[in-house]
Amino acid sequence: MAVRVQCEDFDLGFEMAVLRAESTNIGALVSFSGLVRDDMGDLQTLELEHYPSMTTKALAEIEAEACRRWNLNATLIIHRYGSLKPGEQIMMVAVASRHRKVAFEAADFLMDFLKSRAPFWKKETGIGGAEWVDAKEDDEAFLKRW
Amino acid sequence: MGLLFEILAVLAGAKNVKLEVVYFAWVRERIGVPRETVQTEAETVAALVTELRAREDRYDLVFSDVSVVRVALDQTLSDFDAPLDGVSEVAFFPPMTGG
Numbered sequence: 001m002a003v004r005v006q007c008e009d010f011d012l013g014f015e016m017a018v019l020r021a022e023s024t025n026i027g028a029l030v031s032f033s034g035l036v037r038d039d040m041g042d043l044q045t046l047e048l049e050h051y052p053s054m055t056t057k058a059l060a061e062i063e064a065e066a067c068r069r070w071n072l073n074a075t076l077i078i079h080r081y082g083s084l085k086p087g088e089q090i091m092m093v094a095v096a097s098r099h100r101k102v103a104f105e106a107a108d109f110l111m112d113f114l115k116s117r118a119p120f121w122k123k124e125t126g127i128g129g130a131e132w133v134d135a136k137e138d139d140e141a142f143l144k145r146w
Numbered sequence: 147m148g149l150l151f152e153i154l155a156v157l158a159g160a161k162n163v164k165l166e167v168v169y170f171a172w173v174r175e176r177i178g179v180p181r182e183t184v185q186t187e188a189e190t191v192a193a194l195v196t197e198l199r200a201r202e203d204r205y206d207l208v209f210s211d212v213s214v215v216r217v218a219l220d221q222t223l224s225d226f227d228a229p230l231d232g233v234s235e236v237a238f239f240p241p242m243t244g245g
Contacts, residue, residue, distance in 0.1 A: 034245050049170060049171055050170075051168070051170055051218070051221070051237060051239070053221050053235075054218060054221035054222075054237070057221055057222075058221075058223075079244065090245070091244070091245060111245055114244045114245040115242075115243070115244055115245040116241065116242055116243075116244070117223065117242065117244070118242060118244030118245070119170070119218070119239065119242050119244070120242060120243060120244040120245075121170055121171035121239065121240060121242065121243055122243050123171070132171055132172045132240065133243050134240075134241075134243075135240070135241035135242065135243050139241075139243075140241075
């Protein structure tokens, strides 16, 4: 069970290998990584601002809730902040459990809560100027699934 | 003068509290500072917002539609009806976009 908030990039393969090595009782390892997407081909940077004294606490609470709901062997959340380029990794979650369905569900849960309960804000700078990314209306509705 | 004023305020029974107020994303940009100390008599977040709006246009503008503003009290997501009793840091920001 770990939460890391960092500016630097991470190695998804390495992190998965670390989780896999933790125990031989793991039958399923699910990961998700979010990337900086450039839809129109004009994105220069994505600036990720966060609320340092709240971020780690909020992520740890989300992770703890997942661990209360499912029987998990291990979880990992890494979320970056700072200035990122198109194609870069923004964050990852990984869930290790004995069986597949639990790992998929818990990863899905973590992502839904990260979207609208982790104190991050994204600002896109492109050729035409800079703009804050609005939260999607669906994001809040997705929380009600759980 | 400041101290005298504070003593008088206490004698008069007015609740006068210092709060750290922090702002993020477009809320921070429109207020113009990332954080400030606010002297307030407000007992709830909503009352604090009313006080701020009365101060200057930039606050009035940011808080003109609170449906697009979220609030956290001491780093925990809260709401506008929440009391400020015992709170030391209030944060205002747009809906979060993590992930």
